[in-house]
Amino acid sequence: MDPRHEVTGLILAGGQGRRMGGCDKGLEPFAGRPLVGHVHERLEGKVAAVWINANRHLAEYEALAERVVSDRESGFQGPLMGIHSGLCAVATPWVLVVPCDTPALPHDLVSRLVTGLGEGDIAVAHDGERLHPVVALIRTSLAADLAAALSDGERKIDRWYARHAWRAVDFSDCPEAFANLNTRDEKQRLEARLSEE
Template sequence: MTSGVILAGGRATRMGGGDKGRLTVAGRPLIAHVTARLGPQVAGMALNANGDPTRWADLGLPVLADATDDRPGPLAGVLAGLDWAAGQGAEAIVTAAADTPFLPPDLVMRLREAAGPSGLVLAATREEGRVWPQPTFGLWPVALRDDLRAALAGGTRKVLHWTDRHEARLAVWDDPAPFFNVNTPEDLAVAQALACA
């Protein structure tokens, strides 16, 4: 069983702070686009977010805070998701960022197809002949959660530093558009135009 975890634990500094997932595109919050696309692909979903969890109550999802107070980045959200999934009896989670309204409808299937011995897979895009990992989109085995906990405790912060140690595979998309994320007001305008095209 694979569960989904939406990563919304960042500070959104380039957007001026706040919850990026609440920004509206085509009349709906970004996070509503993400849940609508990821939900059908997974057995259940949770949201990784810090601060007051009641502000997300309308989503009807479990809200998972980072295990540490220093907000060390996406890996802390992944760990929170893995701990939650272990309690649900899931063998893996698939993560997606809360600010990516166009995520692929075949994300989970493609990630699972690319899994190697460790079961760890990141999405990636091919642009101008180069492959770019998309580290907030991944398939993460629950079996690696204690290793990830130890890595975070030891100071690891970069996703690729940890995934490379486990020989993570890449599932590569030739079209980068599904992984477009909203980091700035300009990005929000682009997302609006894409959604209404």
């Protein structure tokens, strides 16, 4: 698989940001630019295109990605709905989903997920201690199955993955790369750490 032709990156920025006071996390300033810009940079040039899944401030996001895809159903229904919306919209056979609040993702994320996929349909990052279900490479043809799961009320990513041939991909050498920002304190600490690198 050549990810520069067969994979579309999809940054999930469609949530409500409840733990950060309802802010639109992807647009939160981080080290001088929007948080989502740092995530975009980690994927740019390594996949066919980088899209953003967003449900607010669409004009701002459109300036930061090749395309913005909103959830197919309203009501902030969670990351599975964002993933489904991306799977339905892209033309590539694979989608790489990542959250908008992980600015330190590994530079080799794409290549390692592709390698770790093997014959599977889904490859999910594992930091040695826990799985990161919203950092995953997913076969686009699973869109119909995900639509059925959503219509049955499923909102848990790991339960949907369990229906398919999925692989955990080892990133235990860089667990700090998956730090995500749920509070302003976490944001300040990670800004300080990245500024020292």
